[in-house]
Amino acid sequence: MNYTNYFTNRPTDEITHDLIGRPLIYNEGKEKLGGYIVEAEAYMGKDDRAAHSYGGHRSPANEGLYRRGGTIYIYAQRQYFFFDVACQEENEPQGILIRAIEPVWGIDTMIKNRNGKSGVLLTNGPAKMMQAFGIHDKNWNLHFLSDSPFIIDLEDKHRKPAQEIIADKRVGINQSDPIWANKKLRYYVAGNPYVSDMKKRNYAKNNGWT
DNA sequence: GTTCGGATCGTCT
DNA sequence: GACGATCCGAACA
Numbered sequence: 001m002n003y004t005n006y007f008t009n010r011p012t013d014e015i016t017h018d019l020i021g022r023p024l025i026y027n028e029g030k031e032k033l034g035g036y037i038v039e040a041e042a043y044m045g046k047d048d049r050a051a052h053s054y055g056g057h058r059s060p061a062n063e064g065l066y067r068r069g070g071t072i073y074i075y076a077q078r079q080y081f082f083f084d085v086a087c088q089e090e091n092e093p094q095g096i097l098i099r100a101i102e103p104v105w106g107i108d109t110m111i112k113n114r115n116g117k118s119g120v121l122l123t124n125g126p127a128k129m130m131q132a133f134g135i136h137d138k139n140w141n142l143h144f145l146s147d148s149p150f151i152i153d154l155e156d157k158h159r160k161p162a163q164e165i166i167a168d169k170r171v172g173i174n175q176s177d178p179i180w181a182n183k184k185l186r187y188y189v190a191g192n193p194y195v196s197d198m199k200k201r202n203y204a205k206n207n208g209w210t
Numbered sequence: 211g212t213t214c215g216g217a218t219c220g221t222c223t
Numbered sequence: 224g225a226c227g228a229t230c231c232g233a234a235c236a
Binding site for chain 3: 041043050051052075077078079080082084097099121125126127128170171172173174196
């Protein structure tokens with residue numbers, strides 16, 4: 001399975017669901033940083049009121065969404081950076097936002113990058129994950145995954161099986177269009193502590209893995 | 211443990 | 224000049 005096939009040929013929400021439990025790794029050359037994807041959101045393109053590409057809106061900042069599936073789309077929001085992967089063919093501006101990982105590789109370095117914050121606070125949000133990787137710019141925006149330090153491991157045997165994957169509404173979406181704002185396009189490992197806003201009382205045994 | 215409001219800056223109008 | 228696909232610390236329980 002290569003990135004092009006993986007990020008096209010299926011509906012974007014289906015790909016998003018499939019990414020849960022797969023390793024996401026960032027390796028600039030000196031050390032492997034990353035963990036298992038535990039939370040991600042699908043943005044369904046021109047019709048999706050919550051997407052940056054809603055209504056066909058196109059600008060230098062959201063150009064990445066219009067590139068071919070497997071292209072990295074990094075964007076800035078306030079002082080923070082977010083990591084997306086474009087889906088579908090070129091000019092079909094759909095994408096996936098990786099929201100959270102359960103840290104596994106290079107934890108000590110990621111804690112340093114996060115200014116000493118550890119535990120759940122290390123990577124339980126899209127901008128926190130980028131900080132943990134030490135990314136503070138859009139350097140890799142518009143690069144194809146295989147031409148970047150990012151690796152999404154598509155080997156099924158490396159995918160950590162979740163006990164249950166929940167579909168829920170996306171986070172931080174403007175409610176002006178309740179139809180799109182409430183669509184269940186966010187997927188996460190039930191009870192995993194690294195899912196953003198996961199309440200302690202909802203933590204699952206074995207972090208929600210089988 | 212959970213909620214609330216302010217910070218802060220790239221991007222588009 | 225206004226607005227976020229957020230984060231953090233302070234306040235309250």
